[in-house]
Amino acid sequence: MEGWIFDIQRFSLQDGPGIRTTVFLKGCPLRCQWCHNPESISIHPLLGHIETKCVYCGACQLICPSQAIVVVKEEKQWTINRERCNVCGACVTACFTGAMVISGKKVTVEEVMSEVLKDVTYYQQSGGGITLSGGEPMMQFDFTRDLLAASREKGIHTAIETSGAAPRRHFEAILPLTDLFLFDYKATGDQLHHQLTGVHQQVIMDNFNFLYHQGALIEVRCPMVPGINDTAEHLHAIAAMERNYPHLSQVRILPYHNTGNSKYERYGLHNPLPHLSTTTEEKKKEWESFFHREGCTKVLIE
Ligand code: SF4
Ligand code: SF4
CATH class of the missing domain: 3.20.20.70 (Aldolase class I)
Structure with missing residues:
Protein backbone atom coordinates (compact mmCIF):
# COMPACT_ATOMS: atom_id res chain seq x y z
CA MET A 1 0.00 0.00 0.00
CA HIS A 44 -0.54 15.90 -5.56
CA PRO A 45 3.08 17.00 -5.09
CA LEU A 46 3.68 20.76 -5.25
CA LEU A 47 6.77 22.62 -6.42
CA GLY A 48 7.92 25.42 -4.14
CA HIS A 49 10.43 28.26 -4.43
CA ILE A 50 11.98 29.71 -1.26
CA GLU A 51 12.78 33.28 -2.22
CA THR A 52 15.13 33.94 0.68
CA LYS A 53 17.40 31.10 -0.47
CA CYS A 54 17.45 32.06 -4.16
CA VAL A 55 20.56 33.73 -5.63
CA TYR A 56 19.00 34.03 -9.11
CA CYS A 57 21.72 31.96 -10.76
CA GLY A 58 19.35 30.64 -13.43
CA ALA A 59 20.34 26.96 -13.13
CA CYS A 60 16.69 25.98 -12.67
CA GLN A 61 15.68 27.80 -15.85
CA LEU A 62 18.44 26.11 -17.84
CA ILE A 63 17.56 22.59 -16.70
CA CYS A 64 13.76 22.81 -16.92
CA PRO A 65 12.58 20.61 -19.82
CA SER A 66 9.23 22.43 -19.91
CA GLN A 67 10.58 25.99 -20.06
CA ALA A 68 8.42 26.77 -17.05
CA ILE A 69 10.89 29.02 -15.18
CA VAL A 70 12.22 32.48 -16.08
CA VAL A 71 15.00 34.07 -14.00
CA VAL A 72 16.15 37.67 -14.44
CA LYS A 73 19.30 37.96 -12.35
CA GLU A 74 19.71 41.74 -12.66
CA GLU A 75 16.22 42.34 -11.31
CA LYS A 76 16.30 39.51 -8.78
CA GLN A 77 13.23 38.07 -10.37
CA TRP A 78 12.16 34.42 -10.42
CA THR A 79 8.87 33.43 -12.05
CA ILE A 80 7.19 30.17 -12.97
CA ASN A 81 4.39 29.20 -15.29
CA ARG A 82 2.81 26.47 -13.17
CA GLU A 83 0.65 25.28 -16.02
CA ARG A 84 3.80 24.14 -17.79
CA CYS A 85 5.40 22.52 -14.74
CA ASN A 86 4.88 18.77 -14.38
CA VAL A 87 6.83 18.63 -11.08
CA CYS A 88 9.58 16.50 -12.62
CA GLY A 89 12.01 17.71 -9.93
CA ALA A 90 14.94 18.50 -12.26
CA CYS A 91 15.16 22.07 -10.95
CA VAL A 92 15.21 20.84 -7.35
CA THR A 93 18.27 18.71 -8.12
CA ALA A 94 19.93 21.55 -10.05
CA CYS A 95 19.42 24.22 -7.38
CA PHE A 96 22.52 24.25 -5.18
CA THR A 97 21.10 26.62 -2.54
CA GLY A 98 18.06 24.52 -1.67
CA ALA A 99 15.65 27.21 -2.90
CA MET A 100 13.62 24.72 -4.93
CA VAL A 101 11.60 22.17 -3.01
CA ILE A 102 8.84 19.64 -3.64
CA SER A 103 6.16 19.03 -1.05
CA GLY A 104 4.77 15.54 -1.39
S1 SF4 B 1 18.65 27.32 -9.26
FE1 SF4 B 1 17.96 27.86 -7.20
S2 SF4 B 1 19.19 29.64 -6.62
FE2 SF4 B 1 19.37 29.41 -8.85
S3 SF4 B 1 17.74 30.73 -9.67
FE3 SF4 B 1 16.88 28.69 -9.50
S4 SF4 B 1 15.90 28.69 -7.48
FE4 SF4 B 1 17.29 30.42 -7.51
S1 SF4 C 1 9.71 20.63 -11.58
FE1 SF4 C 1 10.45 20.14 -13.65
S2 SF4 C 1 8.90 21.03 -15.00
FE2 SF4 C 1 8.60 21.97 -12.99
S3 SF4 C 1 9.80 23.84 -13.05
FE3 SF4 C 1 11.12 22.27 -12.16
S4 SF4 C 1 12.26 21.42 -13.88
FE4 SF4 C 1 10.53 22.56 -14.73
Whole structure:
Protein backbone atom coordinates (compact mmCIF):
# COMPACT_ATOMS: atom_id res chain seq x y z
CA MET A 1 0.00 0.00 0.00
CA GLU A 2 1.31 3.43 -0.97
CA GLY A 3 0.28 6.94 0.00
CA TRP A 4 1.32 10.57 -0.31
CA ILE A 5 2.94 12.31 2.65
CA PHE A 6 4.62 15.70 2.98
CA ASP A 7 6.55 15.23 6.20
CA ILE A 8 7.49 12.86 8.99
CA GLN A 9 8.32 14.58 12.25
CA ARG A 10 10.12 12.58 14.91
CA PHE A 11 10.19 13.59 18.60
CA SER A 12 6.95 15.51 18.32
CA LEU A 13 5.50 16.63 21.67
CA GLN A 14 2.30 18.37 20.58
CA ASP A 15 0.34 15.71 18.74
CA GLY A 16 -0.83 13.50 21.59
CA PRO A 17 0.75 12.07 24.74
CA GLY A 18 4.47 11.42 25.15
CA ILE A 19 7.12 11.48 22.47
CA ARG A 20 5.58 10.80 19.07
CA THR A 21 6.32 10.45 15.40
CA THR A 22 3.85 12.52 13.41
CA VAL A 23 3.21 11.53 9.81
CA PHE A 24 1.70 14.32 7.71
CA LEU A 25 -0.49 13.02 4.89
CA LYS A 26 -1.40 15.05 1.84
CA GLY A 27 -4.92 15.94 0.78
CA CYS A 28 -7.73 17.77 2.58
CA PRO A 29 -11.41 18.28 1.72
CA LEU A 30 -11.60 21.47 3.79
CA ARG A 31 -10.47 24.97 2.80
CA CYS A 32 -9.90 26.60 6.18
CA GLN A 33 -9.14 30.24 5.52
CA TRP A 34 -6.40 30.27 8.17
CA CYS A 35 -4.71 27.04 7.02
CA HIS A 36 -1.04 27.02 8.04
CA ASN A 37 -0.20 23.93 5.97
CA PRO A 38 -1.63 25.02 2.60
CA GLU A 39 0.80 22.72 0.77
CA SER A 40 -1.11 19.82 2.30
CA ILE A 41 -4.45 20.64 0.65
CA SER A 42 -3.67 19.10 -2.73
CA ILE A 43 -3.04 15.39 -2.73
CA HIS A 44 -0.54 15.90 -5.56
CA PRO A 45 3.08 17.00 -5.09
CA LEU A 46 3.68 20.76 -5.25
CA LEU A 47 6.77 22.62 -6.42
CA GLY A 48 7.92 25.42 -4.14
CA HIS A 49 10.43 28.26 -4.43
CA ILE A 50 11.98 29.71 -1.26
CA GLU A 51 12.78 33.28 -2.22
CA THR A 52 15.13 33.94 0.68
CA LYS A 53 17.40 31.10 -0.47
CA CYS A 54 17.45 32.06 -4.16
CA VAL A 55 20.56 33.73 -5.63
CA TYR A 56 19.00 34.03 -9.11
CA CYS A 57 21.72 31.96 -10.76
CA GLY A 58 19.35 30.64 -13.43
CA ALA A 59 20.34 26.96 -13.13
CA CYS A 60 16.69 25.98 -12.67
CA GLN A 61 15.68 27.80 -15.85
CA LEU A 62 18.44 26.11 -17.84
CA ILE A 63 17.56 22.59 -16.70
CA CYS A 64 13.76 22.81 -16.92
CA PRO A 65 12.58 20.61 -19.82
CA SER A 66 9.23 22.43 -19.91
CA GLN A 67 10.58 25.99 -20.06
CA ALA A 68 8.42 26.77 -17.05
CA ILE A 69 10.89 29.02 -15.18
CA VAL A 70 12.22 32.48 -16.08
CA VAL A 71 15.00 34.07 -14.00
CA VAL A 72 16.15 37.67 -14.44
CA LYS A 73 19.30 37.96 -12.35
CA GLU A 74 19.71 41.74 -12.66
CA GLU A 75 16.22 42.34 -11.31
CA LYS A 76 16.30 39.51 -8.78
CA GLN A 77 13.23 38.07 -10.37
CA TRP A 78 12.16 34.42 -10.42
CA THR A 79 8.87 33.43 -12.05
CA ILE A 80 7.19 30.17 -12.97
CA ASN A 81 4.39 29.20 -15.29
CA ARG A 82 2.81 26.47 -13.17
CA GLU A 83 0.65 25.28 -16.02
CA ARG A 84 3.80 24.14 -17.79
CA CYS A 85 5.40 22.52 -14.74
CA ASN A 86 4.88 18.77 -14.38
CA VAL A 87 6.83 18.63 -11.08
CA CYS A 88 9.58 16.50 -12.62
CA GLY A 89 12.01 17.71 -9.93
CA ALA A 90 14.94 18.50 -12.26
CA CYS A 91 15.16 22.07 -10.95
CA VAL A 92 15.21 20.84 -7.35
CA THR A 93 18.27 18.71 -8.12
CA ALA A 94 19.93 21.55 -10.05
CA CYS A 95 19.42 24.22 -7.38
CA PHE A 96 22.52 24.25 -5.18
CA THR A 97 21.10 26.62 -2.54
CA GLY A 98 18.06 24.52 -1.67
CA ALA A 99 15.65 27.21 -2.90
CA MET A 100 13.62 24.72 -4.93
CA VAL A 101 11.60 22.17 -3.01
CA ILE A 102 8.84 19.64 -3.64
CA SER A 103 6.16 19.03 -1.05
CA GLY A 104 4.77 15.54 -1.39
CA LYS A 105 6.36 12.13 -1.63
CA LYS A 106 4.89 8.75 -2.44
CA VAL A 107 5.82 6.18 0.19
CA THR A 108 4.81 2.68 1.22
CA VAL A 109 3.42 1.72 4.61
CA GLU A 110 6.65 -0.23 5.19
CA GLU A 111 8.78 2.84 4.49
CA VAL A 112 6.81 4.95 6.96
CA MET A 113 6.93 2.19 9.56
CA SER A 114 10.70 1.87 9.26
CA GLU A 115 10.93 5.54 10.36
CA VAL A 116 8.30 5.13 13.07
CA LEU A 117 9.97 2.04 14.53
CA LYS A 118 13.25 3.91 15.11
CA ASP A 119 11.80 5.52 18.24
CA VAL A 120 9.93 2.65 19.87
CA THR A 121 12.06 2.94 23.02
CA TYR A 122 11.07 6.60 23.41
CA TYR A 123 7.39 5.74 22.94
CA GLN A 124 7.63 3.06 25.61
CA GLN A 125 9.38 5.37 28.07
CA SER A 126 7.10 8.38 27.51
CA GLY A 127 3.73 6.84 26.66
CA GLY A 128 4.05 8.15 23.11
CA GLY A 129 3.45 6.62 19.70
CA ILE A 130 2.43 7.53 16.17
CA THR A 131 0.11 10.38 15.13
CA LEU A 132 -1.36 10.69 11.66
CA SER A 133 -1.93 14.30 10.68
CA GLY A 134 -2.22 16.34 7.51
CA GLY A 135 -4.01 17.56 5.59
CA GLU A 136 -6.82 15.23 6.47
CA PRO A 137 -5.50 11.67 6.89
CA MET A 138 -8.94 10.22 6.11
CA MET A 139 -8.60 11.51 2.52
CA GLN A 140 -6.22 8.58 1.96
CA PHE A 141 -8.33 6.17 3.92
CA ASP A 142 -6.73 2.85 2.87
CA PHE A 143 -3.23 4.15 3.57
CA THR A 144 -4.32 5.59 6.93
CA ARG A 145 -6.04 2.37 7.97
CA ASP A 146 -2.99 0.29 7.02
CA LEU A 147 -0.62 2.62 8.91
CA LEU A 148 -2.79 2.39 12.02
CA ALA A 149 -3.03 -1.40 11.68
CA ALA A 150 0.74 -1.78 11.19
CA SER A 151 1.40 0.39 14.27
CA ARG A 152 -1.13 -1.52 16.33
CA GLU A 153 0.51 -4.78 15.31
CA LYS A 154 3.78 -3.48 16.77
CA GLY A 155 2.07 -2.38 19.99
CA ILE A 156 2.50 1.33 19.20
CA HIS A 157 -0.02 3.86 20.60
CA THR A 158 -2.01 5.36 17.72
CA ALA A 159 -3.54 8.82 17.33
CA ILE A 160 -5.16 10.55 14.39
CA GLU A 161 -5.73 14.26 13.91
CA THR A 162 -8.92 14.72 11.93
CA SER A 163 -11.35 17.38 10.78
CA GLY A 164 -14.09 14.77 11.00
CA ALA A 165 -15.00 15.30 7.34
CA ALA A 166 -15.04 11.71 6.08
CA PRO A 167 -17.58 8.94 5.49
CA ARG A 168 -18.94 7.33 8.65
CA ARG A 169 -17.91 3.84 7.49
CA HIS A 170 -14.28 4.98 7.42
CA PHE A 171 -14.44 6.08 11.05
CA GLU A 172 -16.13 2.78 11.92
CA ALA A 173 -13.23 0.94 10.29
CA ILE A 174 -10.43 2.79 12.09
CA LEU A 175 -12.15 3.00 15.49
CA PRO A 176 -10.72 -0.33 16.74
CA LEU A 177 -7.25 0.69 15.51
CA THR A 178 -7.11 4.17 17.10
CA ASP A 179 -6.23 4.94 20.72
CA LEU A 180 -6.86 8.69 20.51
CA PHE A 181 -8.77 10.99 18.16
CA LEU A 182 -7.56 14.59 17.97
CA PHE A 183 -10.83 15.94 16.60
CA ASP A 184 -11.11 19.51 15.28
CA TYR A 185 -13.91 21.87 16.24
CA LYS A 186 -13.42 24.90 14.01
CA ALA A 187 -16.49 27.13 14.15
CA THR A 188 -19.98 27.25 15.62
CA GLY A 189 -22.98 27.52 13.34
CA ASP A 190 -23.33 25.71 10.05
CA GLN A 191 -23.33 28.84 7.91
CA LEU A 192 -20.15 30.26 9.48
CA HIS A 193 -18.50 26.84 9.42
CA HIS A 194 -19.22 26.51 5.72
CA GLN A 195 -18.06 30.05 5.03
CA LEU A 196 -14.75 29.55 6.87
CA THR A 197 -13.92 25.97 5.91
CA GLY A 198 -15.89 25.20 2.76
CA VAL A 199 -17.75 22.25 4.32
CA HIS A 200 -20.89 21.87 6.40
CA GLN A 201 -20.64 21.08 10.09
CA GLN A 202 -23.43 18.54 10.40
CA VAL A 203 -21.61 15.53 8.96
CA ILE A 204 -18.58 16.37 11.13
CA MET A 205 -20.64 16.59 14.33
CA ASP A 206 -22.47 13.38 13.41
CA ASN A 207 -19.10 11.62 13.17
CA PHE A 208 -17.98 13.22 16.42
CA ASN A 209 -21.11 12.00 18.23
CA PHE A 210 -20.72 8.55 16.72
CA LEU A 211 -17.13 8.21 17.93
CA TYR A 212 -17.89 9.64 21.36
CA HIS A 213 -20.84 7.33 21.96
CA GLN A 214 -18.80 4.34 20.78
CA GLY A 215 -16.40 5.09 23.62
CA ALA A 216 -13.54 6.57 21.57
CA LEU A 217 -11.04 8.67 23.48
CA ILE A 218 -11.28 12.17 22.00
CA GLU A 219 -9.32 15.37 22.47
CA VAL A 220 -11.14 18.32 20.91
CA ARG A 221 -8.88 20.77 19.09
CA CYS A 222 -10.07 24.30 18.39
CA PRO A 223 -8.00 26.47 16.08
CA MET A 224 -8.87 29.95 17.35
CA VAL A 225 -8.44 32.88 14.98
CA PRO A 226 -9.02 36.32 16.53
CA GLY A 227 -11.71 38.27 14.71
CA ILE A 228 -12.57 35.30 12.48
CA ASN A 229 -14.03 32.42 14.50
CA ASP A 230 -13.68 33.53 18.15
CA THR A 231 -17.30 34.65 18.42
CA ALA A 232 -19.08 34.67 21.79
CA GLU A 233 -21.28 31.87 20.45
CA HIS A 234 -18.21 29.78 19.60
CA LEU A 235 -16.57 30.30 23.01
CA HIS A 236 -19.81 29.32 24.76
CA ALA A 237 -20.16 26.25 22.51
CA ILE A 238 -16.62 25.12 23.37
CA ALA A 239 -17.33 25.52 27.09
CA ALA A 240 -20.56 23.55 26.61
CA MET A 241 -18.65 20.71 24.95
CA GLU A 242 -16.77 20.05 28.15
CA ARG A 243 -20.08 19.85 30.04
CA ASN A 244 -21.96 17.82 27.41
CA TYR A 245 -19.16 15.35 26.70
CA PRO A 246 -17.68 14.56 30.13
CA HIS A 247 -15.39 11.80 28.84
CA LEU A 248 -13.34 14.04 26.55
CA SER A 249 -9.66 13.77 27.40
CA GLN A 250 -9.03 17.48 26.78
CA VAL A 251 -10.26 20.55 24.92
CA ARG A 252 -7.25 22.27 23.43
CA ILE A 253 -7.38 25.82 22.07
CA LEU A 254 -4.84 26.39 19.31
CA PRO A 255 -4.31 30.15 18.98
CA TYR A 256 -3.65 31.31 15.42
CA HIS A 257 -0.06 32.06 14.43
CA ASN A 258 0.90 33.41 11.04
CA THR A 259 4.00 31.28 10.47
CA GLY A 260 2.25 29.57 7.55
CA ASN A 261 2.01 32.79 5.53
CA SER A 262 5.30 32.34 3.69
CA LYS A 263 4.15 28.92 2.45
CA TYR A 264 1.41 30.48 0.32
CA GLU A 265 4.03 32.46 -1.62
CA ARG A 266 6.45 29.55 -1.72
CA TYR A 267 3.94 27.24 -3.41
CA GLY A 268 2.15 29.91 -5.45
CA LEU A 269 -1.12 29.51 -3.55
CA HIS A 270 -3.81 32.08 -2.85
CA ASN A 271 -3.82 33.23 0.79
CA PRO A 272 -7.41 34.11 1.77
CA LEU A 273 -6.32 35.96 4.95
CA PRO A 274 -2.88 37.45 4.25
CA HIS A 275 -3.06 40.21 6.87
CA LEU A 276 -3.91 38.16 9.95
CA SER A 277 -1.60 38.64 12.92
CA THR A 278 -0.43 36.05 15.39
CA THR A 279 -2.68 35.86 18.47
CA THR A 280 -1.55 38.26 21.20
CA GLU A 281 -0.90 37.15 24.78
CA GLU A 282 -3.63 39.57 25.84
CA LYS A 283 -6.19 37.80 23.65
CA LYS A 284 -5.14 34.41 25.01
CA LYS A 285 -5.62 35.72 28.56
CA GLU A 286 -9.08 36.98 27.60
CA TRP A 287 -10.06 33.48 26.39
CA GLU A 288 -8.46 31.93 29.47
CA SER A 289 -10.54 34.14 31.80
CA PHE A 290 -13.70 33.27 29.90
CA PHE A 291 -13.17 29.51 30.25
CA HIS A 292 -12.19 29.95 33.89
CA ARG A 293 -15.43 31.85 34.58
CA GLU A 294 -17.35 29.07 32.82
CA GLY A 295 -15.81 26.56 35.24
CA CYS A 296 -13.96 24.63 32.52
CA THR A 297 -11.22 22.35 33.79
CA LYS A 298 -10.29 20.54 30.59
CA VAL A 299 -9.81 23.56 28.35
CA LEU A 300 -6.15 24.21 27.70
CA ILE A 301 -4.86 27.20 25.75
CA GLU A 302 -1.55 26.47 24.03
S1 SF4 B 1 18.65 27.32 -9.26
FE1 SF4 B 1 17.96 27.86 -7.20
S2 SF4 B 1 19.19 29.64 -6.62
FE2 SF4 B 1 19.37 29.41 -8.85
S3 SF4 B 1 17.74 30.73 -9.67
FE3 SF4 B 1 16.88 28.69 -9.50
S4 SF4 B 1 15.90 28.69 -7.48
FE4 SF4 B 1 17.29 30.42 -7.51
S1 SF4 C 1 9.71 20.63 -11.58
FE1 SF4 C 1 10.45 20.14 -13.65
S2 SF4 C 1 8.90 21.03 -15.00
FE2 SF4 C 1 8.60 21.97 -12.99
S3 SF4 C 1 9.80 23.84 -13.05
FE3 SF4 C 1 11.12 22.27 -12.16
S4 SF4 C 1 12.26 21.42 -13.88
FE4 SF4 C 1 10.53 22.56 -14.73
